Amino acid sequence: MINRKSRDEIKRMRHAGHIVALVHQKMREVIEPGISTKELDSIAHDIIRKERAVPTFLGYHGFPGSICASINEQVVHGIPHEDIKVKEGDIISIDVGATYAGMVGDGAWTYPVGKISDECQRLLKATEEALFAGIAQMRAGNVLDDISGAIEAVAVREKLGIVRQYGGHGVGHEMHEEPFLFNYKVGDHTLIKQGYAIAIEPMLNLGGDEVVVADDEWTVSTADKMPSAHFEHTVLATDDEPLIITQLMS
Numbered sequence: 001m002i003n004r005k006s007r008d009e010i011k012r013m014r015h016a017g018h019i020v021a022l023v024h025q026k027m028r029e030v031i032e033p034g035i036s037t038k039e040l041d042s043i044a045h046d047i048i049r050k051e052r053a054v055p056t057f058l059g060y061h062g063f064p065g066s067i068c069a070s071i072n073e074q075v076v077h078g079i080p081h082e083d084i085k086v087k088e089g090d091i092i093s094i095d096v097g098a099t100y101a102g103m104v105g106d107g108a109w110t111y112p113v114g115k116i117s118d119e120c121q122r123l124l125k126a127t128e129e130a131l132f133a134g135i136a137q138m139r140a141g142n143v144l145d146d147i148s149g150a151i152e153a154v155a156v157r158e159k160l161g162i163v164r165q166y167g168g169h170g171v172g173h174e175m176h177e178e179p180f181l182f183n184y185k186v187g188d189h190t191l192i193k194q195g196y197a198i199a200i201e202p203m204l205n206l207g208g209d210e211v212v213v214a215d216d217e218w219t220v221s222t223a224d225k226m227p228s229a230h231f232e233h234t235v236l237a238t239d240d241e242p243l244i245i246t247q248l249m250s
Helices: 007-030 037-050 118-136 144-157
Strands: 067-071 074-076 091-100 103-112 168-170 177-181 197-200 203-205 211-213 220-222 228-230 233-236
Touching: 007 037, 007 091, 007 103, 007 233, 037 067, 037 091, 074 091, 074 203, 074 228, 091 118, 091 228, 103 118, 103 228, 103 233, 118 144, 118 197, 118 203, 118 228, 118 233, 144 177, 144 197, 177 197
Parallel strands: none
Antiparallel strands: 067 074, 067 091, 074 220, 091 103, 168 177, 168 197, 197 233, 203 228, 211 220
């Protein structure tokens, strides 16, 4: 069952999303060659705690970090570690969740480390475009396949692989709620209603679609070792324009 969010729940979600946006604002400032993913994790953790929130990821099914930090061919769920440092030319996807007063905000972004290749620049640009194409369809009266199809259209146009085992999801009291949102059309005509909140998160690859899970049982990487990008916003369907929850509030 998909839960429609009340006015009070939306207020708390917006604050959680603001905290997620604060983390990403800081990530943009500090990501540079030589920084470790553990240091990035510590920075994010401190911001979330300072804002009187809880790092949603920490301890989730045993996950040991406050962020997921996934480098180059790693798609998602990369575990932060002090021995893993980014270098010039890498791309790194930072996924973060914050729980504030019982409500969750969830957002991801892929960042360049110094100067990156033209192909990686194209990947980041297209995946961000796919995110906002999906967000534009998050309207009451549309169906889930409208979002999925908008994301897929960008991926097909840019000849990018689509991660098919992972996708978006409802969000609110829990990080993962109904519905699951595919990043390609599957014929899902579930109606979007006012008050629905979904984390829309295209994961696109420079190579093929296939992914594998590492021995740590968390880190997901492309099977062909080609770079992957991940962009995500938590979005609320309103009676007007879609409302991006995971953005800074004025």
